Amino acid sequence: MRIVTIERFGRLDPGEQSGYVYAGDAWLLRFLIQDPTRFFAAELPRMVHLLDIDPRQIMRLTHYGSPGSGLRQAEVILSLSPGQEPPIKSTARFDPDAATVLDRDGLVYRLQERVEDPGPADCPGDQLSDRFEAFLRAESTAAKRRIAEAIRREEENEAR
């Protein structure tokens, strides 16, 4: 399937400069995951790195699960673009032999390799981290002491 993204769809007046049209070949990768936390922290970044794509080439990422069992199935649709901007990251401009971009060099097989867990980030930039930063800027020393105690308890729990 071809994925075609059309800028300024239905909005271009005569004489105006046209928007970009990005076209790519869609690849649907489907697989089972063991744990969504691990998938998002380690396996997905590695996939992006290994396939040398820009994360924006992920046209769809869908996880499915069953109640009580969590998310286990994943489907990723990648758009591998024939050269228009911004598609493939780094120096790897489009290879006309695009149909083999994934399977050349055994890249798909390398996705089966176990990935090291990168561990937590100091500044993950998520909502919890943002809230905590705001808390540190707003609250008293006594409040911070209470939260420090809660953190210590959770650290102990995780160490067990």
Add this chain to the structure above:
Amino acid sequence: MKRVKVSATTLKAGYQNRGKFVYCTLLRMQWCGGPPGAREWADTNFYLSEALRKQYDAQSIVFLDFRPIPECDDEYVVTAEVTVSQEPKLHPIRVAPRKPVRSGSIKEDADGNLILELRPDPLWDLTEADRQLFFRFNRLSVESRLRIWQNSLARYFDAADRHSRVSP
């Protein structure tokens, strides 16, 4: 701080479990997020746990979808569906600190104009003890951070305005 608009819908659903058909409520939440990754996964857990509080269980997420918005850089529509055994009571998402947050990056000049100072280190104005606490908090797993949030931190926050409330 990121402003979040979250929408929520509930619908009756059913699934088969060991040959028996089980009925439940499905909560669907949607928001505008970034590219799929660890940050968005943490935020997914944060929004769902805020909306459902004690009824939330990450193992009950049955659908999670990231779809990029055309003509936007790095913006995705994130849709999550979670099953709940009973009709859920939806809670507001607490994002606004109850006390004013001092910002070391924004100053006011003599004429009352706001001046934004850009620093390479966003935490430059925190004390060393606060910085260490910040890093210790972030090194915990999402589950641990959510527990600290629900049990201790959230009491220092309010739902900011209608944009941050879950609208059933």
